[in-house]
Amino acid sequence: MVGSRIRELRAARGLTVTELARRAEVSTGLISQVERELADPSLVTVRKIAKALDVPLFSLFEESETDDVAVVRRHTRMQIQSPGGILYSRISAGRGRLEVLQGTLAPGTASADEPWSHPSEECAVVIAGKLVVEVAATERALDVGDSCYFNSRLPHRYVNPHRKPAEFIISITPPSY
Known part of the structure; x- marks a missing residue:
């Protein structure tokens, strides 16, 4: 799930895999593998990617919701x-x-x-x-x-x-x- 979310946010910002990798200070191959769900990134890596995308870390793990009120069980x-x-x-x-x-x-x-x-x-x-x-x-x-x-x-x-x-x-x- 995190890989597809990263891909979605990267594309929405008009970034290439190479540009995101450079900003996050990780390899292009790692970004590619994460986006294709072939690798599970460490928390340190996810934190770097979130910072490079200018989003909170946990937003990489969430699904879109549009309700004004949310209950978390x-x-x-x-x-x-x-x-x-x-x-x-x-x-x-x-x-x-x-x-x-x-x-x-x-x-x-x-x-x-x-x-x-x-x-x-x-x-x-x-x-x-x-x-x-x-x-x-x-x-x-x-x-x-x-x-x-x-x-x-x-x-x-x-x-x-x-x-x-x-x-x-x-x-x-x-x-x-």
Whole structure:
């Protein structure tokens, strides 16, 4: 499904496979294989492609809906595993100006090897365990019920240095994960 969505968005922007590959800093062959559903790209690759297409990452996995009201059932939530150890489950419908995700970060892991940025605003609230939010090289320790709001243009990542999983809800506007 992600391959056909990438092809659709690439074509809508008038980009060739080569142009998209250059913008995403991946090989032309990889883009071609992904679009033809011959390869499953890593989350890092999908993130690069989404950035090159100027769309939120989760939009590459969604099907078009036109309803003004959307219900997302828990058992039908889209999930994606980040290389850093976060399992994301999309709570929101995946369209519009707000994205809401539930994240679970395994003990001793981080959302990314290095902090990264994207053009959004973000708010995270811890619902189980403890979480460290690293923004602009400053760490903020959060307990259950604590939240942290920040400009996502600042390099950031989520870290769980503890022995139990951390669960949290993230709201991002506009969607850009």
